Amino acid sequence: MNVNSIDSDSSAALVLVGAPNSGKTTLYNWLTASHFTTVNYPGSTVEFNKGTLAARFGEPHFQIIDSPGTYSLFPKSEDEVVTQKLLFQSREKTNIVGVVIVMDGTQLPRQLILAEQIKEAGLPMILVLTMTDVLSKQQIILNKNILVEYFNCAVLGFDGLLGRGLDELVNQLRSMVPSDLSNLLTSVPIRDIPPSIWSSEKMEQKTIECEELAEKSLRHSRGAVDFQTQTAKLDRWLLHPLWGPLLFVLVMTLLFASVFWLATPLMDLIDSGFSYIAEEIVNLNKDSLLAQFVGNGLVASMGAVLVFVPQIFILFLGIGLLGDSGYLARGASLIDRPLSKLGLTGRSFVPLLSGFACAVPALMATRNISSKRDRWITNFIIPLLTCSARLPVYALLIGFLFYGESSLKAGFFLAFLYVLALLIAGVLAGLLNFLMPKKDPSFLVMELPLYRRPKFEGVLSQSLRRTKMYIKRAGFPIFTISTLIWVSSHFPNYQNSNVADRINTSYLGQAGKVIEPVLKPMGVDWRVGVGLLSAFAAREVFVSTLAIVFDVTADNVEDIQDTLIGQMKSAINSEGKKVFTIGSVLGLLVFFMVAMQCISTFAVSMRESGSLLFATSQLFLFNLIAYALAVGIFQLTTRIIGE
Amino acid sequence: MTLLTGIKYTLDLQKREKTKGSITKSDYKVLKIEGDEQICSRLREIGLRSGLTVGYLGRAPFNGPIFIQFKNSFWALRQNEAECVHIHNPSETMASSLTEGAGR
Numbered sequence: 181m182n183v184n185s186i187d188s189d190s191s192a193a194l195v196l197v198g199a200p201n202s203g204k205t206t207l208y209n210w211l212t213a214s215h216f217t218t219v220n221y222p223g224s225t226v227e228f229n230k231g232t233l234a235a236r237f238g239e240p241h242f243q244i245i246d247s248p249g250t251y252s253l254f255p256k257s258e259d260e261v262v263t264q265k266l267l268f269q270s271r272e273k274t275n276i277v278g279v280v281i282v283m284d285g286t287q288l289p290r291q292l293i294l295a296e297q298i299k300e301a302g303l304p305m306i307l308v309l310t311m312t313d314v315l316s317k318q319q320i321i322l323n324k325n326i327l328v329e330y331f332n333c334a335v336l337g338f339d340g341l342l343g344r345g346l347d348e349l350v351n352q353l354r355s356m357v358p359s360d361l362s363n364l365l366t367s368v369p370i371r372d373i374p375p376s377i378w379s380s381e382k383m384e385q386k387t388i389e390c391e392e393l394a395e396k397s398l399r400h401s402r403g404a405v406d407f408q409t410q411t412a413k414l415d416r417w418l419l420h421p422l423w424g425p426l427l428f429v430l431v432m433t434l435l436f437a438s439v440f441w442l443a444t445p446l447m448d449l450i451d452s453g454f455s456y457i458a459e460e461i462v463n464l465n466k467d468s469l470l471a472q473f474v475g476n477g478l479v480a481s482m483g484a485v486l487v488f489v490p491q492i493f494i495l496f497l498g499i500g501l502l503g504d505s506g507y508l509a510r511g512a513s514l515i516d517r518p519l520s521k522l523g524l525t526g527r528s529f530v531p532l533l534s535g536f537a538c539a540v541p542a543l544m545a546t547r548n549i550s551s552k553r554d555r556w557i558t559n560f561i562i563p564l565l566t567c568s569a570r571l572p573v574y575a576l577l578i579g580f581l582f583y584g585e586s587s588l589k590a591g592f593f594l595a596f597l598y599v600l601a602l603l604i605a606g607v608l609a610g611l612l613n614f615l616m617p618k619k620d621p622s623f624l625v626m627e628l629p630l631y632r633r634p635k636f637e638g639v640l641s642q643s644l645r646r647t648k649m650y651i652k653r654a655g656f657p658i659f660t661i662s663t664l665i666w667v668s669s670h671f672p673n674y675q676n677s678n679v680a681d682r683i684n685t686s687y688l689g690q691a692g693k694v695i696e697p698v699l700k701p702m703g704v705d706w707r708v709g710v711g712l713l714s715a716f717a718a719r720e721v722f723v724s725t726l727a728i729v730f731d732v733t734a735d736n737v738e739d740i741q742d743t744l745i746g747q748m749k750s751a752i753n754s755e756g757k758k759v760f761t762i763g764s765v766l767g768l769l770v771f772f773m774v775a776m777q778c779i780s781t782f783a784v785s786m787r788e789s790g791s792l793l794f795a796t797s798q799l800f801l802f803n804l805i806a807y808a809l810a811v812g813i814f815q816l817t818t819r820i821i822g823e
Numbered sequence: 824m825t826l827l828t829g830i831k832y833t834l835d836l837q838k839r840e841k842t843k844g845s846i847t848k849s850d851y852k853v854l855k856i857e858g859d860e861q862i863c864s865r866l867r868e869i870g871l872r873s874g875l876t877v878g879y880l881g882r883a884p885f886n887g888p889i890f891i892q893f894k895n896s897f898w899a900l901r902q903n904e905a906e907c908v909h910i911h912n913p914s915e916t917m918a919s920s921l922t923e924g925a926g927r
Contacts, residue, residue: 251868256861289894290870380856380863384872391870391894408895412880415897419881419890510890513899517887526888526899624888625865625904628897 192357193230193243193275195266197298198282199291200249201629203310206340206638207282208246211350228262237350242357245276248547253297254377256623257550267303268374278304278356285309285322285337286407286630288398292390293383295331301375305333306352312337312345314632319401326397341635411506411630418510428511435498436536439491446490454483469674473666476728481662484720485655488538491568492650495537496643499530504634513626522606523613525549526624528558535565538650539781543788551622557612559789563776563798564605566598569719573772576723577765580745601773661717661779662724669710669728683729688713702771702807703764703814705753715777722772763817767810775806826851826900826908830879830889833913851877851910858907866907870894877908 198204212231229246247266248259255261267279279298283291288309298305307327309315315322324335334352338345378386417423461475502508508530516526524532527549535542542562549555574594582590668687676682683689691713692706699709707729714725723744730747751759776782776799786795824832833849853875856863871877871893880890880897888899900908 251865254864254868256865287896290868290896293868293870380867383864383867387867387870387872388874408892411897412878412892415880415890419883421882421884424881425884509899513888513890514883515887516899516901517883517885520901623862623865623904624899624901625862625869626888626899627869628890628899630897 191241191243191275192277193245194278194280194353194356195245195247195276196280196282197247197263197267197294198249199251199284199287199294201627202249202282202284202287202291203338203340204249204282205246207308207310207338208244210340210343210346211244211353228266233350233353237347240354240357242353243275250294252294253301253374258552258555259547259550264374267298267301277358278306278353280308280353281305282308282310285311285315286318288394289391290387292393293386296386296390297375297378299331299333304356305331306356307331307333307335308349309335309337310340313339313341314407314630315398318407321399321401323397323399326393330393341638407630407632414631415510415628418507419514424510424514428514431502431507431511432533435495435502438498439495439537443490443494447487450487450490451483454479454486458483469670472670477663477666480724481659481666481721484662484718484724485651485658487572487720488568489647489651491571492537493643493647495534495568496541496646497639499533500639500643501634501636503530504632504639506629506631509626509628513624513628516624516626520622521613522609523554523557523616524609525551525554525558525622526626528554531558531562532565535562535567538567538569539563539565539778540650540784541646543781543784546788553616553618554622556789556794557609557616559785560612560794560798561605561609563778563781563785563802564601564608564774566601566773567719567778569778570772572720572723573715574769576726576741576744577769577772579741580748580760580765581762583745583749597769597773604774658718658721658780661714662721665714665717665721665725666728669725689729701811701815702767703759703761703818704768705759707751708759708768712771712777715772716779718780719772719777761818762821763814766817767814770813771806771810773806774802774809776802824910824912825906826853826877826891826910827889827902827905829910829913830882830905833879849879849913851879851913853877854909854911856907857909859903862904862907866900866904869898870896871908877910 196204196208208229208231211233213234213236228248231244231246233241233244245266247263250260250263252260253264253267255264266276281295281298283295295305295307309322312322322337324337327335336345336349336352338349418427458475458479461479462471465471499508502511512526512529514526515529519525519528528546531542531545531549533542534545539562542565543559546555546558546562549558574597578590578593582593665688668691669683669689671687673682673685676685688710689706692710695709695713696706699705699712707726710729711722711725715722726748727744730744730751748760753759782795782799785798786792789795829851830849837849853871853873855873856866856871875893878892880892882889883899886902888901889905891898891900891905
């Protein structure tokens, strides 16, 4: 997804407007066949999506804009401000010729209020009612004519599950777009001023009118499936003061356990697959530098990118299924109170959860947090969560600490590291909450969707899209820097057959030696420094870099890890002391836990906060704390238990 | 009386009467929305208004959000948000619903 400027396209556009959870984005994906660019609203960090009508609908095309979800035209969150600006201040720039109001058909009364406001503003509009499948299951019949008469515009139904009603909708949309674009601005009445804010009396009056209108246009029949009662019954357990939180912990534990159990075999498969390909390529011609570069450089770094895909995908899939079933919103409100003590909100929950897969999508998921301050604090601590890129590093270092001991101990230690990272993030959030002035109020007012069976196909394609986005955003820097590491570890003395010697004199080795004085207090030497430098591409590159600088070659993955640990056990520095001791390895673990080393995270953090200062202060603060902790732990451990 | 105090009142009453289960459904009638302007405005936008009947579903632990239901939709409101929803005295509404039930 490219970020374009707002006036990149001169063709006419229709904008989808609707409340959060109205099914707006589902409709958008159907209309654009999920091909769209994400556009930054000028002067704001909030984005909206802009796409062209999918080719399969034929000519003529027009643009479709997906605005951030809004409850009314009187904005309270950054997202809502963008929608309002789109509709009123920048219509000339975006060529918006009409508004498509998307409403959840099962929540008609309150959703009609937004339509009423847009009607009052005098914008050309049509109404689209989603969730028609749920309506028909409940045997509710919609009488469109009443709405058509009231709003004096077209009203269409749309079933997001199967795409029913799409062709009719596209025809209707076409009729809204003027054929002659040159007199676009004169053919459509322009209003640059948003409607004046409704008084509370007017709002109540309108609410009652909308309720009556909805009552008239929906005809209920007796004896139908009652989703509301079903949901209320389930909530009696799922929101129970005692069972609710217990079930919540259980669900989250299951989610994380499945991420590990299900992903591990897939990850092993990808890992050994790429190792095999790399080896075969090198074996083609052992003396050729090109074969080595393609095999150990390109293919191996490609493997480094793809090895996390199963974990990230499974976590997204789990989050997607929970979200679609309606449970996630309840989980988020269950822990809103503890989170609000740390200056966060229940809405921070899903982004924080995604942070355990990868910080990049997690940072992007914070956009619907209405309070700027809550969003700021959430974004600040996300890089501290244990993303999956840290795992290979943890696996290696924990493997070193518990060499030859039971895997249960190692497992507990890993869990301890996860909890510790959460604690550090929590303390930092609490500190920021204490220090930052409280200006605007923070809301919850969160809708709890009706429980329903998740639409597996929809969730699957959404998870695939998000995983692809991860590969696109994180893949390129990981790939580039891995390649760079390979090149700089082979040159200038690439002909030297003694590998240790070659690395010692390589550009990478020289860079490692330059930073060695800084690393000494951590108890490690330049080779680890090389690893740490390479970890700025992506943390997991640390492991493959160590394997390169310690010249580990083996037939399969487990052997690489075992051989590497063996090499680490015997590695001594220039003063003849051991490089990897309990102290230095513990220090490294904590360093990796806290440090912000990922270029992609930095870039996305800067973009999402709209501030270079924000991202830079994260970078410096986290890395300084990480370094201080690593030095402290090494010095302390060495004094207590010796070297 | 606010929605929050109303709920606490009913819960206490139920406890005293040893009514089984803490999430017994109870209904409240909204009198007015009043308090912090931003919060009230958001509450009105989600369709809350005077005269509406609000059902109580439960609450999160540690004085967390309360869960309510009205007009086919379910919501979580923080306690300070629920403070902005003023209701008719639940004992009155309960009495009227009791007579209603008896009449059926």
